[in-house]
Amino acid sequence: MRIGVVGAGAAGLVSAWLLQDAHDVVLVEAGSRPGGHAETAQVEVDGGVLDVELGPQFFFREGYGGLHALLNRLGLAPTLQRISMSVTLGEPQGTLALPPLSLPALGQLLNMKSLGQLLWFVRFGWGGEAVIREQDWTLSVQGLVDRLGAPRDAAEGLIIPLVAASWGVSVEQARALSAYSVARVMGLRPTRLPHTHTVPGGLGAYAHALVTDSPRLTLRLNSPARALRPLPEGGLALDAGDRVERFDAVILACDWRASAAACRDAPALAEWSRAFAAFEDYDTTIAVHRDPRLMPPDRRLWQVGNADLVPGRRPRNTVWSGVSVGADLFRTWLRPGEDAPPGSLETRSYKHVLMTTEHHARQQALARLQGQAGVWAAGMYTDGVDNHESAIRSAVKVAQAFDPEGERLRWLAERVSV
Numbered sequence: 001m002r003i004g005v006v007g008a009g010a011a012g013l014v015s016a017w018l019l020q021d022a023h024d025v026v027l028v029e030a031g032s033r034p035g036g037h038a039e040t041a042q043v044e045v046d047g048g049v050l051d052v053e054l055g056p057q058f059f060f061r062e063g064y065g066g067l068h069a070l071l072n073r074l075g076l077a078p079t080l081q082r083i084s085m086s087v088t089l090g091e092p093q094g095t096l097a098l099p100p101l102s103l104p105a106l107g108q109l110l111n112m113k114s115l116g117q118l119l120w121f122v123r124f125g126w127g128g129e130a131v132i133r134e135q136d137w138t139l140s141v142q143g144l145v146d147r148l149g150a151p152r153d154a155a156e157g158l159i160i161p162l163v164a165a166s167w168g169v170s171v172e173q174a175r176a177l178s179a180y181s182v183a184r185v186m187g188l189r190p191t192r193l194p195h196t197h198t199v200p201g202g203l204g205a206y207a208h209a210l211v212t213d214s215p216r217l218t219l220r221l222n223s224p225a226r227a228l229r230p231l232p233e234g235g236l237a238l239d240a241g242d243r244v245e246r247f248d249a250v251i252l253a254c255d256w257r258a259s260a261a262a263c264r265d266a267p268a269l270a271e272w273s274r275a276f277a278a279f280e281d282y283d284t285t286i287a288v289h290r291d292p293r294l295m296p297p298d299r300r301l302w303q304v305g306n307a308d309l310v311p312g313r314r315p316r317n318t319v320w321s322g323v324s325v326g327a328d329l330f331r332t333w334l335r336p337g338e339d340a341p342p343g344s345l346e347t348r349s350y351k352h353v354l355m356t357t358e359h360h361a362r363q364q365a366l367a368r369l370q371g372q373a374g375v376w377a378a379g380m381y382t383d384g385v386d387n388h389e390s391a392i393r394s395a396v397k398v399a400q401a402f403d404p405e406g407e408r409l410r411w412l413a414e415r416v417s418v
């Protein structure tokens with residue numbers, strides 16, 4: 001078959017990587033590089049070069065079977081990295097470092113209010129485990145906090161603002177997120193040491209490796225898809241970049257907005273267009289910079305993730321990207337309207353899907369349409385929670401319709417996490 005794939009993020013790249021052996025695959029991408037959210041900047045620090053992730057950065061041992069397998073197969077074996085977190089609360093509590101592995105960090109914990117809040121945060125983690133077991137998407141973060149009976153101090157002072165900082169959303173938006181999605185993404189299991197992995201060259205290198213390992217693939221960069229329409233003789237016409245091409249099937253692996261727009265003018269794709277348009281999103285801007293003023297005031301308490309939860313302002317997270325060499329290099333989720341710190345090295349703005357309690361129902365509506373009129377949908381937002389493994393799994397599910405016996409598909413389907 002001749003298959004068009006729209007969007008060279010993880011979902012589109014993996015779909016193409018799985019199908020290019022058995023089919024003629026053309027991947028069209030609006031931007032000038034493959035990877036989508038997966039993007040890595042190489043930044044000079046003290047005479048060396050550091051890989052700084054601009055999009056996805058954190059992935060665990062569990063729940064990322066497909067990503068680990070792909071990275072190892074592509075020769076990019078990931079290295080385990082311990083992570084830690086600080087939360088800066090109002091005075092007199094100051095900054096709490098977690099885990100508290102230094103004397104100043106232990107000193108900061110000697111406060112009954114802080115200890116009480118932290119214990120409730122651990123209970124929230126356990127509560128999240130139960131929600132994961134029940135696979136209940138319909139309980140909100142606020143609903144879980146209420147179900148646990150967390151006191152106001154803990155809920156409003158730590159738990160909900162910390163979720164808001166981690167997603168770059170407002171406190172009100174954080175309350176409405178699905179507790180299931182939050183628990184799965186944050187990996188809140190209190191029994192597990194917080195960790196992530198690093199990849200040589202970053203996740204940008206992994207995106208390029210997927211292209212290199214797809215020798216039969218035609219990749220067209222700078223080719224935004226504008227419209228899709230079923231043809232009377234069968235197949236679909238895809239208007240993208242500088243041409244209109246005919247395909248037997250099209251996999252829309254771009255975001256929900258671009259997918260809705262591409263289907264909008266074709267009456268036969270009206271249901272598709274409505275299903276895509278139902279998803280909610282929010283704007284977030286991230287800056288990579290060298291300004292330590294966005295970090296906790298006491299440098300001895302700096303951690304990998306640093307949440308500013310001081311009451312009266314929107315929670316905000318800053319990742320210490322230069323932690324491995326102790327360099328002043330950071331990544332901050334800016335508040336709406338906030339200017340990037342002077343001399344910022346990179347800024348990126350994203351429309352991020354908002355995984356509320358209705359999100360799973362929207363995914364199910366989309367799943368019921370798969371294959372209708374020769375159209376398929378892939379992408380992190382279409383399957384599971386808001387993480388990279390979902391993008392990979394969505395590609396596996398779509399590819400199963402086209403090449404169920406393919407070596408790559410059988411190999412990845414056995415490894416991808418559910």
Ligand SMILES: Cc1cc2nc3c(=O)[nH]c(=O)nc-3n(C[C@H](O)[C@H](O)[C@H](O)COP(=O)(O)OP(=O)(O)OC[C@H]3O[C@@H](n4cnc5c(N)ncnc54)[C@H](O)[C@@H]3O)c2cc1C
Pocket residue numbers: 006007008009010011012028029030031034035036037038054055056057058059223224225226253254255258286350352378379380381386387388389391
């Ligand atoms: C800031 C940020 C941090 C994140 N952090 C993490 C993390 O730490 N861990 C984790 O597991 N996940 C994280 N994620 C989730 C991340 O979205 C997924 O990991 C995954 O990379 C999404 O892949 P995707 O293919 O679904 O979408 P995308 O990466 O968004 O790919 C969609 C592609 O479609 C292209 N496109 C859009 N419109 C068109 C068009 N009209 N025509 C052609 N192409 C088009 C886009 O340019 C893009 O390349 C993060 C996301 C963001 C934004």
